Structures are given as C-alpha cells and as structure tokens.
Amino acid sequence: MSTAEARVAPPGAGAVVPVARPFAALRWFRSELGLVFRRPRNLVMLGVLALVPVVVGVALRIAQGEVSAEGGAFAQVTGNGLMLAFGAFAVMLPLFLPLAAAVVAGDSIAGEASRGTLRYLLVTPVSRTRLLVTKFAVIAVYCLAATATVAASASIAATVLFSPDGMTTLSGTVISGWEMIGRLALAALYLGLGLSALGAVGLALSTMTEAPIAAIAATVVLSVAAQILGAIPQLDVISPYLLTSAWSGFDAVLRDPMAVSDLRDGLLVFAAYIVIAGAVAWARFADRDITS
Amino acid sequence: MTTDTKAGAPFAASPPLPESGTGTPVPAPPGGARDAAIVTRGLTKRFRGGQVAVDSLDLVVPRGSVFGFLGPNGSGKTTTIRMLLGLVTPTSGTRELLGVPLAEALPSVGALVEGPAFYPYLSGRDNLLRYDAADRTADPRTARERVAAALDRVGLAAAAGKRYRAYSLGMRQRLAIAAALLGPRELLILDEPTNGLDPQGTREVRALIKEIAAEGVTVFVSSHLLAEVEQMCTHAAIMRAGRLVAQGSLAGLRAGEVPRVRVETPDVARAARVLRELGLMDVHAGEGEVTASLEDVAAEHANAELVRAGVAVRGLAVVRPSLEDVFVELTGEGFDVDG
Known part of the structure; x- marks a missing residue:
C-alpha cells in the first residue's frame, strides 16, 4: 500500500483534501449500470419481456386466418409483420413493462437501505443528490432497454414469422418497412421515457422505505390505479394528467403524418412527472437520517 | 440500534455519578482542535419521538491517537458515529473531522458502521470495486491493485473471487475493514471492528489497527470490550445514557480513579x-x-x-x-x- 502511505498526512498536519477526478461521475454510473444489468433478476425480467412478443407472434401465426376477422392491432399483424411490436407494447403496457420499471426503481434506494450498503455509499462519500441523479439515470437506461428489448424481439419475430415489407398505418396509408422500423424505434424511445417517469415515481417511493418490495408494490399499484382511473369515462377530466394515459399516446407514431403534437404532449407529461417525483425524492432524502 | 433503550428515565435508575472527590477525568477543553482528528461541540441528537440519544457531546480525538469509544448498549455510540459521518443530522451542535467540512473530510475517512454491508451476489473483489467506483477521489487506474492490496491486508486475498453470500461472518467483517482501507486514509472510524471474529481473527484485527495507527492514521474505535480498548488504545471516552462521562488518555482515565x-x-x-x-x-x-x-x-x-x-x-x-x-x-x- 505504498500509495496509501505516501498520502497519509503526518499527525498535526493539515488535511490533504482529495479532489474529485475527471469522469468520476461516469465511472460510478457505469458501475451502477453494471450492477443493475448483471443482476440475474433484472436480466430475467428483460428475458420475459423479449419472450412475450415471440409467444404472441407464434400464437398469431398458428391461428392465422381466424384472428384476422377481428379488429384491433393484432388483426393487422399477419399482414403487416412489424405491427406485432406495437401490439406487444399494447399488451405489455398495463402490467409487464410498468412492473419491470417498478422493480428496478423501487429497489434503487430501498434496496441499498435494506442491505445497509446505503450508509457505506453515503460515507464514501456520495452526495445524496448525486446518488439520486445516478440512480435515476440507471433506471431510465433500464426502462429504455426494456422497451428496446420488446421492439427488437417483436421485429425479429415478425420478420421470421410474417412478411414485414410495407405496412398500413392507422391512417390508411402505406409506409415502407424501413420507415416502419424508424417509427418503431421512436415508439420504443417514447415509451422508455414514459416508463422512466414511472421509474422516477418509484425512486421517490424508494426513498421512503427500507423495504424494496414495498416500494416496488406501491409503484405497481400506482400505475394500475392510474390506468383504472384513466378508464373511467366520468373522470376524463383528469385523464390528460395521468402518466398511464400518456403512455398509450405511443400509437401517434402509427398515424400518417405522425401525430407529433400528441407525442410532444406525452413527453411534457413525462417530464412533469420526472421533475415532481424527483423533487419529492430529493426533499425526502436530502436530510433524512439514515439509520439502516 | 441507534436508539437508547433506557431512554425512559436515563438517570433515575442509575447509581449516582461519583462525587467530585473521586476525580472524574475532566473533559478535554474545547480548544486544541487544530491537532484533533475529531472535534464535536454540544453535539446533540433528539429523535423524532423526543428521545435524546446523544446529549451535548464535547469530544476531542487527538490526531494520531487510537481512540476507544466505550459505552454500554444504547448509550449513544452508534448515533454519535452516524452523526460524525453525516448519516444522521445533529439536532444541535457541531462536529468537525480533520479540520475541514465533512464532505471534504470523508474521502480521507475509512468507516465501518454497524457491521458489514455488501451485495450478496457480487464477489468480495467486485463489492470493493463498486465502493471504489462511488468514490470521486479514487483513481480508477489503481483501483484493481488497491482492492487487491486491501483484500490482502485483511487476509481475504484467497477469497477475493468468491461471492459475498458465501463468506463467513468473520470474512464479512474483514471485507468491511478492507473497504475502509481502500483509499489513503487519515482517520478510521470503526464501529465494533472485532464483532463476529474468532479469537484468531480478533488478534489479527487488533494487530492491523496497531499497524495502521503506526502509519500515523488516527483510529476511532467503538467497542464494548474493555480488554480490547486497554490493549489497543492510547485514549478513550466513555458514554453513558447519551452523555460523555469521561475522556482522555488511558493513563489519565485510570489516574482519575482512586485505589x-x-x-x-x-x-x-x-x-x-x-x-x-x-x-x-x-x-x-x-x-x-x-x-x-x-x-x-x-x-x-x-x-x-x-x-x-x-x-x-x-x-x-x-x-x-x-x-x-x-x-x-x-x-x-x-x-x-x-x-
């Protein structure tokens, strides 16, 4: 430990104040990212997300002809392969995708607290603001990875199972397969950000408990409750402010021309949720006594 | 356990403090902070229930000392340590580590607080690398060798690649000490460092603490084992029911006691x-x-x-x-x- 000895100040000397190194924030972000993406549980969740579109695709392939008579996004899948991805999003938005976001977000602070690693991070020291910002960045990356996984898996399944060349938009026009992929990427990005907004709520809840499962459950319950509220016609007045209602705006990419203003409105809702939840998390966490 | 279990009537149930004639060691003067690794003034923590865990603590830990922080369970030792490290906000009073603001001092402080805490599904090495990555002042180029050196120092080199989950209690404790030794330190704050160690491990940790102290690092160690403090420490402070009842050099503390x-x-x-x-x-x-x-x-x-x-x-x-x-x-x- 020659490096250690060299920097140890002799008794009575002033403290040698260590300075922050360049890219230190990036190094820690990468470390946190590695932690989330190496964790078996989180990988299994991504695996399940990848599996769902494949299962749906195979089922549609087998049932080809029977389903096409019915309406909905899936009806078009057999004719327009990439529609499978949008169908998968629609199927997974009520529970699978929010659950994945909630697990990572709810665990972010509460998991550290329950393991006791939170106190060691804070004395390292990691400032509490930096901890929240880094945790949120990792949550956002995981959410984007989740939607990207669904999109990628559905695209591959669609290419294998159906003919992916050209598809009909909800507006009735036909667009090329490549443009379709671009729009799919846009939808994945949009939903990834939407899930990140739920992740911000989960992060805020995660600062309030030492039991990660409580934060995870609370986040899922909030998301389900918001969807129920959004489904009640009498409550239409609050619908535009519900995170979950903004999620379903992803189908704007399926219109021609794209309903850009719908996407923009949705992004504003996501941003509002992230800012408010972030503020709550910070207010709750910045001077909280850490006794875990 | 950061709370005082006897807070209902902290003083009434206890025997009276010694009379002035028995010569309780005088608390160290609030001055002299320049040569102190830790100084607290009037440090107080009142928890939300109104219970006072730490009451007007005036602690002075001289630089270069091995300082034993003694007290029965629930006397406020852990709450004090948490306040020193910024985990718990004091209700009133101040604390200063190494003469600089807390955020600047902490990179030079290694800490073991209430037992080890690591990710069970990571190896010992990866756990240390993770804490190192969180330290903005740590040099990423030397991370691997510093981690290896710290593991070696606590005798865990052979188990570095093993998952933390598979570590024994003693190994976990050693890993926590290794984490405290990751960077260049001026002050170590160790809460019950020999907890869970077998007699051999206990001896090794004591020897390690002496060795670290010999390098000029101040070591602040809380313990409920008097023999341990008598063997390792140059100074000590004694807590009781949230108050500091004595502090000073070991010789000074003993001299205060009349045969x-x-x-x-x-x-x-x-x-x-x-x-x-x-x-x-x-x-x-x-x-x-x-x-x-x-x-x-x-x-x-x-x-x-x-x-x-x-x-x-x-x-x-x-x-x-x-x-x-x-x-x-x-x-x-x-x-x-x-x-």
Whole structure:
C-alpha cells in the first residue's frame, strides 16, 4: 500500500483534501449500470419481456386466418409483420413493462437501505443528490432497454414469422418497412421515457422505505390505479394528467403524418412527472437520517 | 440500534455519578482542535419521538491517537458515529473531522458502521470495486491493485473471487475493514471492528489497527470490550445514557480513579465504621470483607487504626483500578450487558 502511505498526512498536519477526478461521475454510473444489468433478476425480467412478443407472434401465426376477422392491432399483424411490436407494447403496457420499471426503481434506494450498503455509499462519500441523479439515470437506461428489448424481439419475430415489407398505418396509408422500423424505434424511445417517469415515481417511493418490495408494490399499484382511473369515462377530466394515459399516446407514431403534437404532449407529461417525483425524492432524502 | 433503550428515565435508575472527590477525568477543553482528528461541540441528537440519544457531546480525538469509544448498549455510540459521518443530522451542535467540512473530510475517512454491508451476489473483489467506483477521489487506474492490496491486508486475498453470500461472518467483517482501507486514509472510524471474529481473527484485527495507527492514521474505535480498548488504545471516552462521562488518555482515565482497600475480617460492621470515621468513601461491607475507596488515607494507616479499634484483620490489600473499574464507576453498569 505504498500509495496509501505516501498520502497519509503526518499527525498535526493539515488535511490533504482529495479532489474529485475527471469522469468520476461516469465511472460510478457505469458501475451502477453494471450492477443493475448483471443482476440475474433484472436480466430475467428483460428475458420475459423479449419472450412475450415471440409467444404472441407464434400464437398469431398458428391461428392465422381466424384472428384476422377481428379488429384491433393484432388483426393487422399477419399482414403487416412489424405491427406485432406495437401490439406487444399494447399488451405489455398495463402490467409487464410498468412492473419491470417498478422493480428496478423501487429497489434503487430501498434496496441499498435494506442491505445497509446505503450508509457505506453515503460515507464514501456520495452526495445524496448525486446518488439520486445516478440512480435515476440507471433506471431510465433500464426502462429504455426494456422497451428496446420488446421492439427488437417483436421485429425479429415478425420478420421470421410474417412478411414485414410495407405496412398500413392507422391512417390508411402505406409506409415502407424501413420507415416502419424508424417509427418503431421512436415508439420504443417514447415509451422508455414514459416508463422512466414511472421509474422516477418509484425512486421517490424508494426513498421512503427500507423495504424494496414495498416500494416496488406501491409503484405497481400506482400505475394500475392510474390506468383504472384513466378508464373511467366520468373522470376524463383528469385523464390528460395521468402518466398511464400518456403512455398509450405511443400509437401517434402509427398515424400518417405522425401525430407529433400528441407525442410532444406525452413527453411534457413525462417530464412533469420526472421533475415532481424527483423533487419529492430529493426533499425526502436530502436530510433524512439514515439509520439502516 | 441507534436508539437508547433506557431512554425512559436515563438517570433515575442509575447509581449516582461519583462525587467530585473521586476525580472524574475532566473533559478535554474545547480548544486544541487544530491537532484533533475529531472535534464535536454540544453535539446533540433528539429523535423524532423526543428521545435524546446523544446529549451535548464535547469530544476531542487527538490526531494520531487510537481512540476507544466505550459505552454500554444504547448509550449513544452508534448515533454519535452516524452523526460524525453525516448519516444522521445533529439536532444541535457541531462536529468537525480533520479540520475541514465533512464532505471534504470523508474521502480521507475509512468507516465501518454497524457491521458489514455488501451485495450478496457480487464477489468480495467486485463489492470493493463498486465502493471504489462511488468514490470521486479514487483513481480508477489503481483501483484493481488497491482492492487487491486491501483484500490482502485483511487476509481475504484467497477469497477475493468468491461471492459475498458465501463468506463467513468473520470474512464479512474483514471485507468491511478492507473497504475502509481502500483509499489513503487519515482517520478510521470503526464501529465494533472485532464483532463476529474468532479469537484468531480478533488478534489479527487488533494487530492491523496497531499497524495502521503506526502509519500515523488516527483510529476511532467503538467497542464494548474493555480488554480490547486497554490493549489497543492510547485514549478513550466513555458514554453513558447519551452523555460523555469521561475522556482522555488511558493513563489519565485510570489516574482519575482512586485505589480501593480491601479488608478481610470477620468483624465486618466494626471495620466498616472505623473506615468511615477515617474518611474513606464508598464503604461496602460484604461477606467477610469490607472494601472502601482510600481517598487520601494511606493503607498502612487504615490498617493501624483498624487494629487499634480491635478489628481482627485477616488480610488487607490495595486494589488498583482497572479501566473496567473506571467504566463501571462512571456508567454504573457492568460491561457485559451487551448482547
């Protein structure tokens, strides 16, 4: 430990104040990212997300002809392969995708607290603001990875199972397969950000408990409750402010021309949720006594 | 456990503090902070329930010392340590580490707080790398070798690649100490560092602490094991019910304690009376023996007076106080109340 000895100040000397190194924030972000993406549980969740579109695709392939008579996004899948991805999003938005976001977000602070690693991070020291910002960045990356996984898996399944060349938009026009992929990427990005907004709520809840499962459950319950509220016609007045209602705006990419203003409105809702939840998390966490 | 389990009536149930005559060591003066690794002034923590866990703590830990922080369970040691490290916000009072603001001091402080805490599904090495990555002041280029050196130092080199989940309690404790040694440190704050270690491990950790201290690092170590503090420490402070009852060098703490005399006699009542008349304090009459605090009275004089009064003296001995006596006297508790 020659490096250690060299920097140890002799008794009575002033403290040698260590300075922050360049890219230190990036190094820690990468470390946190590695932690989330190496964790078996989180990988299994991504695996399940990848599996769902494949299962749906195979089922549609087998049932080809029977389903096409019915309406909905899936009806078009057999004719327009990439529609499978949008169908998968629609199927997974009520529970699978929010659950994945909630697990990572709810665990972010509460998991550290329950393991006791939170106190060691804070004395390292990691400032509490930096901890929240880094945790949120990792949550956002995981959410984007989740939607990207669904999109990628559905695209591959669609290419294998159906003919992916050209598809009909909800507006009735036909667009090329490549443009379709671009729009799919846009939808994945949009939903990834939407899930990140739920992740911000989960992060805020995660600062309030030492039991990660409580934060995870609370986040899922909030998301389900918001969807129920959004489904009640009498409550239409609050619908535009519900995170979950903004999620379903992803189908704007399926219109021609794209309903850009719908996407923009949705992004504003996501941003509002992230800012408010972030503020709550910070207010709750910045001077909280850490006794875990 | 950061809360005081006896907070209902912290003082009423305890025996009175020693009289001024017994010479409680004077708390270190608030000045002299320049040479201090830790200084607290009036540090107080009142938890939300209104319970005072730490009450007006004026602690001075000299640089270069190995400082034992003693106290029975629930006396406020852990809350104090959490306040020192910024985990718990003091209700009032100040604390200063290494003479600089806390955020600047912490990179030079290694800490072990209430036992080890790591990710069970990562190896010991990866766990240390993770803490190192969180430290903005750590050099990423030397991370691997610093981690290897720290693991080697606590004897975990062979288990570095093993998952933390598979570590024994002793190995976990060592890993936590290795984490505290990851960077260049000026101050180590170790909460019960030998907890869970077998006798061999305990000896190794004590030797390690001495070795680190010899490099000029100040070591602040909380313990409920008096023998441990007596072996390792140059200084000590004693907490009781959230208050600091004594602090200073070990020699100074012991000097504050007046030797006692123990008289073996079948004539207990009369012996006790004679000793009291002589001005001895704190006279205890037991089964076939009387003990008393000698104060300024010479033991041979007490013996002569006992004999003159016709007390049959079978034996008489002067008992020099150990740190344990100091502790028991100041806290009113035995030391093994801890679980």
